[in-house]
Amino acid sequence: MNIILTSALSGIIFMFSGFVLKDKRHQSILATILFIVMIASAAFQLQGYGIMLDKYPNMIETDPYRIAFFVILCLVGIYYTLVNRYNFSKPGSKVSDYFALIFISFTGIAVLASFNNLILMFLGIEILSIPLYALAGSAKHKMKSTEAAVKYFLMGAFSTGIMLMGITLIYGASGSFMLKNITAYAFDFQTIYYLGWVMLILSLCFKVSVAPMHFWAPDVYDGTPTVFSSYMITIVKGAGFMTFLTVLASFKITSQIVADNYRFLLSFIIILTLILGNFSALKQTSVKRMLAYSSVVQAGFMMFALFEISEESKYALLYYTVSYGLASVVLFYVLTRVKKVTYKGFNGLSERSPLLAFSSVVALLSLAGIPFTSGFLAKFFILSSAMKEPSNLILVIAALVLAVLSVYYYIKVIIAMYFRKSTNKKKIKLSFTTQILLILGTVLTVALGVYPDLLKMMLNCLNSH
């Protein structure tokens, strides 16, 4: 309950902070402080100092893995807030409102980190999504932003409907909303039960933007002001996968037929996502849109964690979220600093700002999965967690071969930055703090890529008594 309370309180604080804090940068500092408070409250909850935990045993629980996930998302949130501290005023002047929306959506994440009941999961997903619809449309004077908001909202509402239907069917077959009770069902309701699961999976696919429910993603990520699409792509996606994993972990595979069908469904989703995402990303001329499609592809990779849910795959998903989050925050920050978000806009960036160019190279290599960056180990971990059956090798190889395509559109950015000359020779000025933050992100990406136990050590610190 701690994390839900603190994140909700943070949202409320920000609603009124606009009256007190006139300087926009102070809002980011406040946000950082509140993130730290949230992390601290999560740590307290893990240590057993939870508030009102026993009041709602049928609704929430303290799951160390998900709390750790929440903390990681908060840390990515801190990095995101600090790196983007000047960018929040770009879409409009209501910085405190934006932060309020972000923290309210974090309340949703906190709910998702604690639910043990499908109703609460639904609630969490809605609390997470509704502020995002508003954030997507925050650049009110821009058509694309409005379009993104409307599209996101309509598609979101649509998927919510499917999700509710799925939950209803599962409830009908099993007689419970509790995660631990929905594993069993009345035998006569077998069809309804599995239909419910398929609907639930599909609607969650929508939330994490994997095919066949990914069509909204490129338009929304592209239309949303860059600073907020960065948030959606990293933190919200991570939270979505955390939910997905938790829900699917309570899906018990009882027979070979169920196992085959489950694997078939997931392989179908993965392969379709990777093919559609990669081939669409190849043709883009805008880097932002390419990154939007690439986020679909990365989600396809993250789906591998759901293939054989185990301790390893859980850790792999966490690792992937961190690695992907770091790389994306950096890249989206770079997007805000170039005039045009097309490949041409990146021409000659290495001369205009060596640091920006270099940190985006590391981020791109991390997304592409090249060793010595965390992205490689993330891919390695997540693919290997799915490698329990020899027949899965084909799926793994297919994913890796498709990843070669993604390398192509990532290095197109590198080519533009380093091998092409720009007409615009004006240097891009970075403040000292930003430089430090970019270097920190790069160093972290490389450090996690060389010494992956770093993350484990950090999580152990959180858990130890």
Added chain:
Amino acid sequence: MLLSLLILLPLIAGAGLTFIKHNRSLGFVGTAVSIYCLVYTLFLLFTNTPVDLTVAYPWFKLGDTQANIALSLTGLGAAMVLLTTLVYTLLFAYFYTIKKNYKNSFYGLLLIAFGGLNGVFLAQDLVLFYFFWEIVLIPIYFLIGIWGSGKTKIAANTTFFLYTILGSMLMLGGIIYIGFYLRPTSFLLTDVVKVTSSFGNLQTLAWLFLIAFAIKIPLFPLHSWQPAVYKTSSTPVTVILSALMAKMGLFAVVNWLLNMFPSICPNTDNLLYIVGFGLFYASLIALTTKNVKKIVAYSSIAHLALIFMSLYAQSEMGTKGAYFQMFSHGIVVLGLWLSVDYMQRKYKLTDIKSISGIASIDPCIAIFFTFFGLANVALPLTSSFIGEFMMLNALYTYNPILCVIGCTGVILSAAYTLRLSTALLFGERSGSVSKKKQKFPKTLYLIFGVISVIILVLGIYPSVLFNLFQN
């Protein structure tokens, strides 16, 4: 710790040169680091230091399989490290002499590749090996992209990168399969070999690795990236690519593929016929193509194909010959590229018709170039002769047809090498070759002399190297 120095020192120096801004040219740092590494390697190899040349630290654990930081300086790996440090020393010395001032980041990236190469040759852990295998690629990619020349630079570079990444991804699939389905206790070579030898049917897996290595060498159907890249990249990069990175592929075949999967497919001969065809085909192209860099590139493809064939000839002589030739080819090709580079700078050499008659005004480079050419043809008394003789001998006992293909390659190599040197060195003076006698820089005598001496010494007294393999 002793061995990781060979990797860390170039990596750190390289990163420093690349990222820290300096107005002065700091190329000498590269020279110093490579000389230090050379001396250090020689010291480790030839004084019987009482240190164990194998180290292993636990790195990270996933599932039940432990990845280790395991390095070892033994056998072929030792010879390859020696080759790497030697080639780098001579390369840096050459560029120090001709005083072409590249940016510091150029030297830095070269040094990062240096560290990666040493890592590939030292690593005894599959995951660690993969790390270094990939890290070599990144600096080379930037070196070609930024300092390459020609209109097709970016296209060639992209092809090269994607090709190699494709290979690496397939290999990664193989590693994941080994680590998480076969489940060895660790990714150490010895542990991996234990599980792969106890499982019977692993041919798909072997192919995944073979394709990755074949792209890097490059072997026949997967070679198409190579000539374009050699043509567009600047000479230091070409040297690294042909003298060292191609050896990475062959070394990986020896150290990993042959150990993990002694037989790739039931009928290895068919595979070798394809490779042999590639040898023949590359030699023919070398005979007809005009661009000098491309000729050397195709000649390289042919020579490496022969080495690959004899590795599978299943005889000790073939293997030894192949090892020897791997070292020797690195040195010979270094000499060839450097002399081509010298002529390119001085006489604007591009293709075979662009200049002629150098011998009359610059006899020194003519002599050296001819010498390296003859070494490339495997004339007796040069190091290549020993290697090629042993390989062909082994191939003959294994399968005479393959031996015939190999011999044809040798004959064709004589043809195209002589065609090249005749066209450039003799005949009427033309192109930018003026009447005036040209001075040959004194230090270049030293560098080309050292390369020639190595070639001769190995040709006359090959046991130096054979002893090293046995270590």
